[in-house]
Amino acid sequence: MLFPTPEFIYLFLPAAVLLHFTLARRNGDAAIIGTTVSSLLFYAWWNPPFVVVPVLSIVANFWLARWIQSTQAGRSRGLMIFGVAADLLVLCYFKYTDFLFSIIDGHAPRPPDVPLALSFTTFVQIAFLVYVHQRRSRVAFDHYALFVAFFPHLIAGPIVRWGSFGKQIGDPERYRIDWSNFALGLTIFVFGLAKKVLIADPLSPHVGLVFGAASQGDPVTAFAAWAGCVAFSLQVYFDFSGYSDMAVGLGLLFNYRLPINFAAPLRATSISDLWRRWHITLARLCRDLIYVPLARDRGPVRRWFSLWFTMVAVGVWHGAGWTFVLWGGFQGLLLLINQWWRQFRGPRRATRLGRVIGWVLTFGAFAASMSLFRAADLDASWNLISSMAGFGHAPIADRHLAEDDWMIRHGYFVSSMFVRTWFGSTWTVTATFWTLAALLIALVLPDTMEVTGYREGDAQSDWRRRIGFLAWRPSFVSFAAVAAIFAVVFTKIGQVSEFFYFQF
Amino acid sequence: MRPRAYALALGAGAALLFLTVAATNLLIDPQGVFNTAVLPVGETNTRYTRFLDYQKSADSYDGLLFGSSRAGAMPREDLSRRTGVKFANFAVEYGLITDHLPVLEYVIKEKTAKHLPLKTVFLLLDLDFFGDRPHTNESLRFLLPPEVNGERYARFWWRNLTGIQYQAWTLAISNAWRIRRGHNPPATMDILARYVAAAGSTQAAAAEIAELPKPQEGNRPGAIVRIPDRLDFQNQYRLLERFVAMCRAHNVSLIVATSPLSREWAIDFDPEDLRQVADIVSGVVPLWDFTDPKGLPDDPAVWVDRWHFREPVGRLMLDRVFGAEMPAGWQDFGRLRLRALPVI
Numbered sequence: 034m035l036f037p038t039p040e041f042i043y044l045f046l047p048a049a050v051l052l053h054f055t056l057a058r059r060n061g062d063a064a065i066i067g068t069t070v071s072s073l074l075f076y077a078w079w080n081p082p083f084v085v086v087p088v089l090s091i092v093a094n095f096w097l098a099r100w101i102q103s104t105q106a107g108r109s110r111g112l113m114i115f116g117v118a119a120d121l122l123v124l125c126y127f128k129y130t131d132f133l134f135s136i137i138d139g140h141a142p143r144p145p146d147v148p149l150a151l152s153f154t155t156f157v158q159i160a161f162l163v164y165v166h167q168r169r170s171r172v173a174f175d176h177y178a179l180f181v182a183f184f185p186h187l188i189a190g191p192i193v194r195w196g197s198f199g200k201q202i203g204d205p206e207r208y209r210i211d212w213s214n215f216a217l218g219l220t221i222f223v224f225g226l227a228k229k230v231l232i233a234d235p236l237s238p239h240v241g242l243v244f245g246a247a248s249q250g251d252p253v254t255a256f257a258a259w260a261g262c263v264a265f266s267l268q269v270y271f272d273f274s275g276y277s278d279m280a281v282g283l284g285l286l287f288n289y290r291l292p293i294n295f296a297a298p299l300r301a302t303s304i305s306d307l308w309r310r311w312h313i314t315l316a317r318l319c320r321d322l323i324y325v326p327l328a329r330d331r332g333p334v335r336r337w338f339s340l341w342f343t344m345v346a347v348g349v350w351h352g353a354g355w356t357f358v359l360w361g362g363f364q365g366l367l368l369l370i371n372q373w374w375r376q377f378r379g380p381r382r383a384t385r386l387g388r389v390i391g392w393v394l395t396f397g398a399f400a401a402s403m404s405l406f407r408a409a410d411l412d413a414s415w416n417l418i419s420s421m422a423g424f425g426h427a428p429i430a431d432r433h434l435a436e437d438d439w440m441i442r443h444g445y446f447v448s449s450m451f452v453r454t455w456f457g458s459t460w461t462v463t464a465t466f467w468t469l470a471a472l473l474i475a476l477v478l479p480d481t482m483e484v485t486g487y488r489e490g491d492a493q494s495d496w497r498r499r500i501g502f503l504a505w506r507p508s509f510v511s512f513a514a515v516a517a518i519f520a521v522v523f524t525k526i527g528q529v530s531e532f533f534y535f536q537f
Numbered sequence: 538m539r540p541r542a543y544a545l546a547l548g549a550g551a552a553l554l555f556l557t558v559a560a561t562n563l564l565i566d567p568q569g570v571f572n573t574a575v576l577p578v579g580e581t582n583t584r585y586t587r588f589l590d591y592q593k594s595a596d597s598y599d600g601l602l603f604g605s606s607r608a609g610a611m612p613r614e615d616l617s618r619r620t621g622v623k624f625a626n627f628a629v630e631y632g633l634i635t636d637h638l639p640v641l642e643y644v645i646k647e648k649t650a651k652h653l654p655l656k657t658v659f660l661l662l663d664l665d666f667f668g669d670r671p672h673t674n675e676s677l678r679f680l681l682p683p684e685v686n687g688e689r690y691a692r693f694w695w696r697n698l699t700g701i702q703y704q705a706w707t708l709a710i711s712n713a714w715r716i717r718r719g720h721n722p723p724a725t726m727d728i729l730a731r732y733v734a735a736a737g738s739t740q741a742a743a744a745e746i747a748e749l750p751k752p753q754e755g756n757r758p759g760a761i762v763r764i765p766d767r768l769d770f771q772n773q774y775r776l777l778e779r780f781v782a783m784c785r786a787h788n789v790s791l792i793v794a795t796s797p798l799s800r801e802w803a804i805d806f807d808p809e810d811l812r813q814v815a816d817i818v819s820g821v822v823p824l825w826d827f828t829d830p831k832g833l834p835d836d837p838a839v840w841v842d843r844w845h846f847r848e849p850v851g852r853l854m855l856d857r858v859f860g861a862e863m864p865a866g867w868q869d870f871g872r873l874r875l876r877a878l879p880v881i
Contacts, residue, residue: 039699043555212541219547507543516550523554524701 034078036279037230037526045075049184050286057208064208065175068287072184076149083148087182090123094158095177098165102172113166117159124155132353141410145353150188152350157181157192160318164195176202185283189276191294192314197490198289207288216507217485218285223519224481225278230525232471233271239464240265240407246459247404247420248413257460258420260468262400265407267471270299273312278481281489292490297480299472300496302383302391304367305375307399310492315350319343337372341365351406356414360405367398479503559698567705568677570697576709581678583629584636588682591625591644599654600624601644604661605632607796607844611661611851619859622657631679633663634776635671635769639685641780645787657790660780664795664814664828665806668770677702763807764814774817781822792858793818794825794871797833797850801843819874825858827871 034041049071057064077084097116101109125133127147135142158181165172172195180199186192201207243261246253253261277294284291294313301307308316323346328339341362348361383391401421408414447462456462479500482488486504505511566573569581569589583606591598600622602613608628617623625644629636637660648655672679674686677700683693764770784791795815798806808829815826833839833850841847856863857871 039555040695042551043699212539212544215544216540216547219544223547507538507540509538512538512543512546516547519547519551520554523551 034075036276036283037226037522039526042526045071046283046286049075053287054208054210061205061208062175065179065202068184069175069179069182072179072182072187075184076182076187079149086123086127086148086151087154087187090120090154090158091178091181094120094162094181095172095174098162098172098177101162101165102169109166109169113162116162120155120159120162124151127151129349129353142354153186153188153190153192154181156315156318156350160192160322161195161199163322168196170195172199173203183284183287183289185280185287186291189273189280190312190314191277191280191292191490192318193291194314194318197292201289209288211288213507214285214288217487217505218282220282220505220511220515221285221481221485221487222279222282223515223522224484225275225280225282226522226526227518228271228275228278228481230275230522232474233268233275234525235467236264236268236271236464236471239461239467240268242464243459244407244409244413244417247417248409250412250416251459252457253417253420253459254455254457255420255423256455257457258404258417259400260460260465262403262407262417262421263472264464264468265403266299266396266400267468267475269403269406270295270311270475271471274481281487290489293482293487293492295480296482296492296494296496297475299396299475300392301395302388303375304364304371304395304398306494307395308364308368309494310496313490313492315347319347319350337369340368340372344368355411356405356408359411359414360402363402363405367402555699558701561706562698562700562702565706565709567702567709568680568697570694576713582680584632584673584679585682587625587627587629588640588685591627595625595647596651596653598623598625600657600659601641601655602626602628602659602661603632603637603640604628604659605663605666605796606630607663607846608632608661610841610846610848611659612848612855615852615855616659619855620657624657624659628661631666631672633666633669633671633673634773634780635673636679636681638776638780638783639681641783643685645783645789649787655787655789657792658784660791660793662777662793662795662818662824664764664811664818665798665802667814667818668764668767668773670769671773676700678705764810765817774821777818778821791822792825793822794854794858795828797827797846797854797870799833799840799843799846800831800835803828815874824874825854825871826874827854827857829869829872831869833870 034045036042049068052067052071053064056067073084073088076087094116097112097119101112101116104112128145128151131145132142134140161177161180164170176199179202180193180195181187183193183198240261243253243257244265247258247261274295281291281293292314296310296313298307298310301310320343324339324343327342328336331339342365344365345358345361348357348359348364351357351360401418404417404421405414408417452462456465479498482491483497483500484503484505563571563573564575566575567581569586600617600620602608602611602616602624604611604627606628608626611628613624613626627637627640641658645655674680677697680686680693680696683690686693781791783789795818798811803811811828815824815828818824819826833846839847839850853863853867853870855861863870
């Protein structure tokens, strides 16, 4: 079940909220159990047999956590390591087995049939085991089950931590309807819906044409290759940040405050800043679980290696394939270059021009790296990268897409030669328009979290801008605006594509 | 505004939107799914309604007619008379092989289970649309029936209940308005009738049609994507192979013909391109090719509009396929293509 579908919005969500607060009148634990059950139903909607995986994983990890908590410190470390290894083994089994065998015997890896959201639930539970080992805190099973299975974050994050979300589950004050949270939650949910349905989805077919052509070795012009990568960066951003916004909004309906996951990252003027603002919860988790243990009390070379290795791990987390390994490695390299530049440059504040150059380099490098992230395999990535470098094998395409014919025939904006030279047969005027519009929205309009002032788990950078009268508060004007946005979104729900991050 | 009022108003607004859409769909029933149509519907989901018609007397059919709306002009009784087989009509709007193959699979499975014969399949292919992005399941109007799609009926009805269908709603409302004013609603798929309805009279419609741009040699836009380069071409070619293989595996006699094209429409295509596609298709199955527009006059008696031929043309196609003598002026109409090597 997808969030932007009538069955979710009009059947599942009202039923789940109603069940939660009806049971909460009895007591908090009843509400917790009820919402855990509805969350598992939500999960089972896709593939009922696969619901066994998170259920078994929850039971096993809880049992292990209990053991860790009740045993001596030295032994608890061993148990924690065992638990982390077991979680990673399950993830490897489902997600990386074929890829690992492909390295050995050289066959082309097939896309794995992974239980939904396994990467997310695995990381949530690994972080939990580490937390229990460090803090030795006691955990109730129903609290833990809801912590992992809570449907707003279950499928694609944000990745929650026991230290913040676990405490909220145990807070009895949260089991009464809070209308302020409800109003804020509905507003954030609608903004997230709009990001996904009105901005990300229209970009999807245009992106698919460019990457599809690259994967078949068809000619792609340099402009189309760059435009495709930029459009894909925007699609992923709006798709995933839209999902995260919806998750935060849904959490608020239940009085839980989930952490924000995106802080307008495409405005970042350095790659370090971008990674502080993009998929914040994953970046922090990898920092805490991989980078810090590797780099702690070590020299600069070891720190650099740890940083690079952490980004490779982030890449591998996203998928089983060399494209993801290279993508992570490239991000790590960019971070190292940025670190070196910051050391070289010192603490001086960047000028306006410097920030503009920084943005162009950051966004350009990030968009270029998307040729690895989205491409089906290394050959497709290579085709796209060589096209971006101007080495594509068709400077002037022998045809273009029929979509532009109307404009060409009526003499609007473009000639046939212009389209064939610049766009080729994979890009269109319409695609250019949508991409520019999405880029402007990402750069100019305030983000959901800026408008609503929601700050749970905020980014470690000063990214918020003053937005004056656009700041949200429950009023007739904001009601009219949000209702109007929902009405537009409503006409599109049911036609949406799957969230891009579901495959991770 | 208090947060409570804000939240409740948003919830109520959302609920109102939903109820309005559901009530409208129930009242108008634009796809003919609920059998509750209060207003006369202009266009329904022909994939669903044809299937319902078939199911009403499924056991009595031993032949299937597949095609797009153009196949609506194929005289089924005539076809039945010539073959001795009773044909169920699966001529559906924008029908492509992506629509036909699942239905064929369903019918063969059903007939096999009941030990009933399926003797003949007549497939009318539109070479000019071959490889185009299929409309199959793209929107409610093009949804395949649940039995064929493997979808649950509850889900099918839910989608039809909650889908926003502006065009179908407005068409139904405008039909109702015309009836109220004494005009008949346009018949499904008859575009000439739609012109009449829109223009208010046959003369006005004829005048409107006369004003449509006429074909001019040498005015080829040259910007159209070649048919074999279309994005879905290879997929549809593979589906056609499966379609043919399935008929052969179940001893079903298969007749495949292509739709004739009007000169006005054919000018948008490179004749060599169409010929190549016909060769590719005939590599899979013997093909009666009626695509060449030279054999057909630009007479309104022949064409409903630039895309659709009329029933007399369908009769002539059957004459050609079944070896009857062709009338004067129609001798060049249609040719059988046999096993050209696939160029795919």
